[in-house]
Amino acid sequence: MNKYPVILAGAGIGGRDNMTLALYKALSRADVIVYDRLMDPTILDFAPDAEKIYVGKAAEKHTMAQEDIQTLLENYYRAGKRVIRLKGGDPYVFGRGGEEALYLSERSIPFRVISGITSGVAVPAMAGIPVTQRDVATAVSFITGHRAAGENDFSPYAAVPGTLVFYMGLKNAQKIAMDLLAGGKDPKTPFAVLKASDDGEVTSFYSKLETIAASGLPERITSPGLIVVGDVVDLHEDLQPMNHLPLTGCKIILTGEDQHAMAEDLRDAGAHVFLRPMIETEAVNHSLLEKDLADFSYDALVFTSKNAVCYFFDAFLKTRDIRELAGTSIYVVGEKTARALARYGLRADGHPDTYDGRHLAEFLKSRVNASHRVYYPHAAGSDPYLGDVLREIAAMTERIIYRSVAPTDIRSLPAAYEAVVFLSPSAVKHFIAAYGLSSMPACAFAIGETTKRSLVNSGIKEENIVTGEKATQESLCEAVIEKLSRREADLEK
Template structure:
């Protein structure tokens, strides 16, 4: 069998915006993914659903699998002819033991590529307002591993480091902070040299403790620190308070769960990230078109007879036009029809097909769509509503108030619930790691509930896009708020408002 190929991919420090374009492409084409604990949750969420996933741990002193075993797995899976991605936090060649993994691949003549990643040694100081070089302070930066085996002494020439007069960045050195600072002081570094320890950079857990080389260990004892964290020593640390930018963003320090249909790229997640939030973006549902659909077939055959075609979701629009193409129906047969949409998302999806909506209610829900459409009808219209198999009946009840109107309520797709095999959503809420969950439909609420069975839903603070969605969260006992309008921008405004109130 022809061997497969291995890609060593650096995932960066955690923020998905710092994951390289090539890294993302390679990951999405993977058949096997061997991943580290330091690869951020947002990156792990990009792993293809059908890929084999192997967790090898490797955080600080806690390893699920020895390095030698990891090397063997890469060889084994590649010899099976698979496309293998070794996903590593940061950069694979910066204390990532990527070179060791390549040694065995080379020995077995297995093809490989290295996809560099953004290293935390540069990115995390940057997110804390610390430029690792600055012409007024230093002209070099030195990256040192702070890791050593228990009971061993450091094999570091501290005197040489002090003589560089450059910025020193220690990775994996939290447990040895006192030893590192002591070694620098004994090597002649001034006691008042600025220093900082930077926790969980680029995530909601980002935290900075600034001090001096002589006082940093004591400050860490007082304030506490969590791993992963890096240590930065040098004059540039004094710039942190002046240059800090990330912590000034409205949603910095907040972690928000966004649920969405699997097929859709979430605009909501991107809006939240731009405001500084760490977003855990997980599909709660997926949709699939109903294959054997006699009712839809009949509607397609008589498509030119409809006066109105009504869409209640972007998915409904997408599936309708897919089915139209499958039935080889000429789109010109829609010329006599008018189009109504429930809101901006459906309107935007409809525009992709070159059609502008004739009707959109001021309030984006089924009741107001129904009453608006009823007001536009004279009583003899024929209306097609291609939508989800299980759908709210408020729209139909409003339309039925119009005499002689003919309604064809046609299910075109069904909703299935999804859950992540890599991220334990239930534990995230139980441990208080998520500030808010954003729901953009009642179906995503139900999907979330299915994925977190056993969770005390009163722990969930939910921000909802409309009253039906809020009703679904209320039924589960969540703490819930509803946006002023049924738009993503309004949901974002509500999240920011709640954060300003320190809720």
């Protein structure tokens, strides 16, 4: 019998930073994740080995019937799998989690509930609206704005004190407003429509109850979204989050594979950050790498990226013991690559002060010579300079072991943004291919000279490109904050 309960979990709202620690732990152990559409898709990255089944529902378009979803949970449970039913927001707030729990309970299938932050609280807060506020609203009601035919009478809620939050109600917005007026609600009551993206960006529309009752919503406002009715709506200007910071209001796009640390630093400075990874990697020449590893006796290893480290050592450890590298010097391009190496219990023997392949080549000229056998695994399309230098000064074996490919999931860009940050030439190429050269804003940031040259070669003016003092994400982040803070100050003059 399966000893693992089915987990009914909420992913929260407004980005993966709003997921709970309990969900994070559960994802790391999951075998199967049955998930919905209303969530940040990068949450699934925390379960790289799990089978993922999309069963999302949109208005009048269901990927899978509810009955089939419930049967799916049962079948995977009985197959002995660790199953997570993952929903946006909270599974028990208009999420049909209760129906799924009853289905499991009726069949004596154990389940566990991991609550999530519901949109009715999180989205108003992100827009600067507290759903309760002393002396303004001492209660909040969550109401479904989408009912079965013939049951759409919202007038009783006019007598309910405090804030009214309507889920799934945009199509009925005018009806909701008219019914509330008919029930005696003050015509001047503030009325807001809030829409949150997976990136945590909230777009807001503000009006009065009487205006919506008379004219409805503008055509540009489409589902999904929340309706908030109540005096707390008028607090949104004074309580706008992240005001009075250096990058307040700035929208910045990050294009690297793993830029969550940079994203957090930029958010702490007030920026709105959009993660748009422009690179995916895949192994190549695997059989050649295996052949190299069968008789591996080199004096030095040279790495220019964390991906090269991971692809090499994942293959190495399948057939060899890490202790066999005793006596082999390992040189890396910079601190990030050194950290990747450290995860395998190895310490780099050195790296240049400037983190790029050309400076690494100069660094190695005094450390390897013609008597040394050097192994250099790297990505397709790497700057050939390092390989050329190593070939001149040592007995070098050069092997392409992975390549960068365009991302399979191209997500839309925000309507307006101040800057794009690039960590590699491949990211530049894929970004322009996906969105066009016209998508480049006035300011582009490059992690080093190689990436900067790629931008220039793509048609971006050199004066519009900013680099950090060092070719690190930390240094580049400092450059972003300094540049955009100064730009905002200039605009205010």
